[in-house]
Amino acid sequence: MALSGFLSFFNLKNIQIFLLSHNDIFAQTPGYIKIELKNKYFLPCFLIRIRLEDNEIILPFVKDKILVNLPVIFQKRGKIKISEIFVSSYFPFYFFKRILRLPIDYEVIVFPKPIKCDFSNLLNEGKTKLETTLTRGSSFEGEITGVKEYSIQDPLKYIHWKATAKTSELMTKEFSPYRGNPVILKLTDFQGDIEQKISKTTYAILSLSKKGIPIGLKIDNTVYKPDLRPTHIRKLLYALSVY
Numbered sequence: 001m002a003l004s005g006f007l008s009f010f011n012l013k014n015i016q017i018f019l020l021s022h023n024d025i026f027a028q029t030p031g032y033i034k035i036e037l038k039n040k041y042f043l044p045c046f047l048i049r050i051r052l053e054d055n056e057i058i059l060p061f062v063k064d065k066i067l068v069n070l071p072v073i074f075q076k077r078g079k080i081k082i083s084e085i086f087v088s089s090y091f092p093f094y095f096f097k098r099i100l101r102l103p104i105d106y107e108v109i110v111f112p113k114p115i116k117c118d119f120s121n122l123l124n125e126g127k128t129k130l131e132t133t134l135t136r137g138s139s140f141e142g143e144i145t146g147v148k149e150y151s152i153q154d155p156l157k158y159i160h161w162k163a164t165a166k167t168s169e170l171m172t173k174e175f176s177p178y179r180g181n182p183v184i185l186k187l188t189d190f191q192g193d194i195e196q197k198i199s200k201t202t203y204a205i206l207s208l209s210k211k212g213i214p215i216g217l218k219i220d221n222t223v224y225k226p227d228l229r230p231t232h233i234r235k236l237l238y239a240l241s242v243y
Contacts, residue, residue, distance in 0.1 A: 014041035015048065015062070015087055019106045024234070026202075027077045027113040032069040037062050051086040074110045077198070077241045082106040111237040114203035115196060122189055122204070123181075123213075146174040155229070182226035183208060184216035198240050205240075209233050219243060 016038040025031035033052070037059070039045050045062040055072040074080055088099040147163045150170035163171040190200040201217070208215045214226035217236045224236055 014039055015045060015100065016040060017050065017085060017087065017102055017104075019082070019085070019104060020067075022072075022108060024111060024237075025072065025074065025108060026111045028073065028075055029113060031072050031074075033072055033108070035068050035070050036065065037068065038065045039063060045089070047089050049088045051088070052082065053080075072108075074108065077110050077112040079242060080108040080110055082108065109238060109241055111241045112195075112198045112202040114206055115199035116203055117190060117200040119189070119200075119204045119207070122183060122185070147171045148174050182214040182216065184218055184223070184226060186218045198243060202237060202240055205233060205236050 018036040018038075020034040020036055022033040023031055035050065037048070037050075039062050046060065048059040048062055050057050050059070050070060052070060052072065053074070055070060057068065057070050059066075059068065082104060085102050085104055086099060087102060147160045148171065150159065150172045154172040158172045160171045160173050185201055185204055187194070187197040187201055190197045190204075192200065205215050205217070209228060212228065214228045215233070215236065216226035217224045217239060219239055222239070224232070224239065
């Protein structure tokens with residue numbers, strides 16, 4: 001019994017945990033947070049259980065340092081503050097359950113749960129379409145149609161290095177035009193209570209972006225102009241998540 005308690009104590013004593021990046025997480029939808037575990041002791045750790053909120057994962061063996069994806073599901077949208085994570089183990093003989101509480105400072109942005117809906121009327125009716133000053137050739141979508149001189153608005157990942165080397169000027173790729181007219185969405189475009197409207201707007205944003213249609217959003221007095229870049233789509237989802 002004493003040996004079991006001694007081993008279980010040292011099994012957790014030298015564990016360090018760091019919460020790293022996470023994928024786009026939507027409410028009531030499986031996602032993951034990447035976690036780094038470090039074992040500072042020369043002996044391996046066994047049967048490590050990690051619990052975060054109501055989510056947990058069991059690792060049979062940790063020798064030095066490993067990266068794992070902790071599956072998570074959050075029920076509500078918005079900013080989730082995580083202040084602690086629990087590490088436990090029944091090692092070695094299930095006589096004791098050692099629990100280690102580790103304070104952390106981590107924030108997760110949980111996007112609204114997408115609810116499937118019909119938004120075809122928004123594409124057929126002119127009320128939500130917007131004449132904008134967007135250059136149709138700067139959509140960053142579709143086939144590459146040529147190269148142009150770099151401007152500060154162009155993402156660095158689209159730099160055309162071969163053309164840059166030939167001209168000694170920084171050049172970026174040009175892409176084919178948008179596949180659809182820009183659309184600005186409003187919560188009032190959808191039926192239901194406020195949460196249903198937010199979830200349906202989320203679904204429309206994700207669906208339209210996959211179709212290559214630039215999306216904007218109007219929330220109260222704030223207007224986000226239509227765009228298709230991933231950073232813009234996340235900005236729209238963030239605005240809905242904290243509304």
